[in-house]
Amino acid sequence: MRHTATILLLSVAGSLLLSCSKAPEPAMPEASENTAITASHKVVVYQVFSRLFGNTNTTNKPWGSLEENGVGKFADFTPQALQAIKAMGVSHVWYTGVPHHALVRDYSAYGISHDDPDVIKGRAGSPYAVKDYYNVNPDLALDPANRLAEFEALIARTHQHGMQVLIDIVPNHVARQYQSLSNPAGVSDFGANDDTSVEYARNNNFYYVPGTEFSVPTWPDNYKVLGGDAHPAADGKFDENPAKWTGNGARAAQPAFDDWYETVKINYGVRPDGSYDFDTLPADYADQDWPAHYAFWQGKDVPDSWLKFRDITQYWLAKGVDGFRYDMAEMVPVEFWSYLNSHIKHTNPNAFLLAEVYQPHLYRDYIRLGKMDYLYDKVEFYDSLKLVMQGKGPTSALVETQQRMADIEHHMLHFLENHDEQRIAAPEFAGDAKKGLPAMVVSATISTSPTMLYFGQHVGEPGAADAGFGKASRTTIFDYWGVPQHQKWMNGGSFDGGALSGDDKALHAYYQRLLSFTASAPALMGEYTELHSANLAANTAYGEQQLAFARYSAEQKLLIVSSFNADAPLQFDLVVPAALISQWQLADGQYPLSDKLNGGETSLTVTNGVGSVALQLAPLASVILEL
Structure with a gap:
């Protein structure tokens, strides 16, 4: 997730004029339990924003409530939906926004505390401000009291359709009002045992501004909490004393609006001066496999936050989750990733581990020392490809990038859209979904890396409206909303694209042919x-x-x-x-x-x-x- 902030680091038109004959139907690849690590076929990841996927409501009122704009549920991922996803060659489904995050809705009947809209982005809330790592977003359940069981049923359905399940883990920060209702026995909440009288202590989970209360940001002139709607807690205040450092590393008791003010930064044993308060890895461990990394950490004394995230990931592995997408991994020390990922692989050697890292000089360390399977190929390949699509850059840049990344190309996941990026069809990007077709072919075939497809991309969703906190050109991740082109593909739950135009049906068919082929082409x-x-x-x-x-x-x-x-x-x-x-x-x-x-x-x-x-x-x- 790249919030609108400065990051402070602590460490089908496409057709061949050769023949008008119908394209062949590629054979679907067999499901494999070893998808994440085998080299027999391409991995295809389908990222879906879970709260938006099944929503059929078309009201789309800016800053609208759940009752006004609707919300999707786990149950909307029906066998028909999952089969339609699988038909695009998909091997892994990344269900974005599953862990319970802060949101503006009353779930007190289920024992869930109210969240304060002054420290929430949007009304539906950011999925990257996690409130409870041991449960799931109550918005996504038909019965919020049964929400965890409903997600477990979705895991099982996804596996029954031959696909693996990924969810987000956000180790760099949590919601300001973190409170788990579902902690296993012996597991305490983040910050529950912190010494709040000091800025830093090795086993504190947070950093503090001792003796100073938190203040909400000064809002810009064009911003009003909840769009100006009245709410008893929208009073320009949030009770946090002492103030904690903000998720992007801002140390002021009053963060700026462009800071990640809805979150607080996790302490991994990195002192405020940037020095490390834990054992570091010998340089030759870049050449060691995960069992060697796992052995290295046995008997080592590690900071408490390391243990908490180890326990969280083990909890979800036990429930059948097959892997994780790590938010802003570069803001967390690489030694922690060695520790966490080797423990995950010890439990499930085939776990799929994908990280968001945007600094190319860190790529190799996070792959080799941090034991990541895959990183976003954003700053190198995607950024060059976007310029080509816009007619602003040469294709030679793609050749140069591919050559320069040759030693790690398998580990660099390719994409054209995700929840952070502009939609191809948006006027701010390319203005025409068909301009994504040659780019998708190149992205999906030039390397051995996984390919990622964002929901709605394959039917030309433009992300055209301001939803409230979320702005045009990117499908909102902060608001209750319907996704128009995706809703046409859903077609009331049949997932046959029946409501799409002819051009949009052709676009979807193109993506399906392409990705199905890539998933099975040796x-x-x-x-x-x-x-x-x-x-x-x-x-x-x-x-x-x-x-x-x-x-x-x-x-x-x-x-x-x-x-x-x-x-x-x-x-x-x-x-x-x-x-x-x-x-x-x-x-x-x-x-x-x-x-x-x-x-x-x-x-x-x-x-x-x-x-x-x-x-x-x-x-x-x-x-x-x-x-």
Whole structure:
């Protein structure tokens, strides 16, 4: 989660003009218990914002209440819904917003304390201000008293459909009013045993501003709590004495509006001067596996917050959760991740561990020392790809990034949308969902890394409205809301896209063909060779709005070409260099190629050891040609 703040660190138009024949239906991959660690097929993660997914209410009143705007439930993930998700090649479902977080609604009948709207973003609240790590969001349950059992039933349904379950863990911060009602025996709340008379103590869970009361931020002129609606607790005050440091590391008793004022920062044994109050890892542990890391921490005295998050993750593993997405992992010391992740792997060696890290110079440490399976490839690959989609950057930047990240490319999860990013169809981004098609082909096929799809992306959701705290171009994570394009795909619970326009149905079908193919194509877990340089040098119509590369293994050989040109069709001869022709052991002659994305056939001609493929590409078209 990248809040609107400065982070303070303590440490289908796309169709081939070769054939009008119908595209083939790719075979679905078999479910595997080892999805997270095997190299036999691509992982496809479907991120879904749980409270929005099943909501059929179309009122969409800014700052609207749950009763006005509606809310989705765990029960809305029906067998039909899960089958529709699975049909897109999905192997893992990341249910975003599951742990109980602070929100503006009265659940006192269930023993849940009221949350103060002065320290909540929106009315439905941020999923990254967790209030109770041992229970789930009561909004998501048909019966809030039975909310945990309802989520356990969803875990079971997801597994029955051959997919694994991921949830968020937010180790850097918790809600200002953390209070668990479901702690296991012997587990105390964060901060319950803290010495609040000091700024820092090793086993305190929080940092404090001793002798000073917390003050809510000074609101900007264009902001009113709950949009100005009356509420007995919306009084510009929140009782916290002494004040705690804010989640992004702000140390003032009155954080700024752009700080993460709804959260408080967790202390991991990092002193206020930035020095460490725990054992550090020897440098050679970057080359050690998780069992060695697990052994390293045995018998070590670690800060209390480490133990609390170890217990939290073990609790969810025991309930059948298959992995975690870690929010703002770079704000927590890498030694903690070594400790936590090795304990998780000790319990479930196949657990899927995905982290949000935005500083490229930290990537390798968090993978090798922190034992992360995957990191967001945001700052490197996504940012370059976004510029290409907007017509502001060259495709050569993607080739350069892929080469520079070659040693860790498998660990860098690719995406085009998530809850932090603008929707492709938003005018602030590309203004047209079809402009995401060549980008999705490139993103999903250029490396062995997992691919992530955000709900609504595959049907062109533009995130067009201001929902209250959430603003246009990003689907809100703070408000009760309906997601219009996604609701059309839901079609009243049938999940057949029946309410979509013809163009939007074609968009969804394209995503389904592409991702289903990637999930079962062995070449995409094999070798990569860029064809971009040779084709730029060939002085054809191919240019910096196109990208070509090869992916291959012993079982399969693919030529992949995408055009980001939205204005005109393109005709050129694709050059396949002699080095790749030799690698594939092809003699001079003609070889048939089938387009696995669009249907149709063409051929590769090899002359004097160099290959050539005559291509005609429509605007925004891609081909995946199998030898």
